[in-house]
Amino acid sequence: DTGVSQDPRHKITKRGQNVTFRCDPISEHNRLYWYRQTLGQGPEFLTYFQNEAQLEKSRLLSDRFSAERPKGSFSTLEIQRTEQGDSAMYLCASSQVGGNNYGYTFGSGTRLTVV
């Protein structure tokens, strides 16, 4: 297993367009998380899945954002009608259920630039 993969690495889009990012977690991990990181800040929690169930969404996740994990494996994060304020690094992470001992495995992120 090569770790958590995110695609694309970089995305430049015009304001108002829709974008979709993909995350492939470590195969045996049943938890998947999305975070957003803006310049000079730590990552902020957006949402997480256990298997295919989306169990929590941050208030940061406006109605324009939607995340899915249809078969409990890969996940997609879609942003509709992008705004300049959406420009950030979007990080995906996965972990295995069983307590707080493991820490996350992060992907390299998708950097979104809205122009």
Added chain:
Amino acid sequence: GNSVTQMEGPVTLSEEAFLTINCTYTATGYPSLFWYVQYPGEGLQLLLKATKADDKGSNKGFEATYRKETTSFHLEKGSVQVSDSAVYFCALTEGGYQKVTFGIGTKLQVIP
């Protein structure tokens, strides 16, 4: 709610200097504590962790001790190298689903 406060950078040190990056936390229960590192252009990597009071996490010469009485988890390294230049994030999790709360990150620059 939970929060993590860490010293703002950037921190600039000469090679072989001693490093301390301060981190304090606020949590309602008994969190697990972590340090993550982010090298330029890369994602976050778990550096070390501690899951209960007085535990010491260590990795690659870095260490941090979970101090419940001072709610702190300071990162230390005895002799930094140029390759340690990165951004370091203190973080905690609390609760069964491992949602992580991060600090703002401290940029470390080590000069030869």
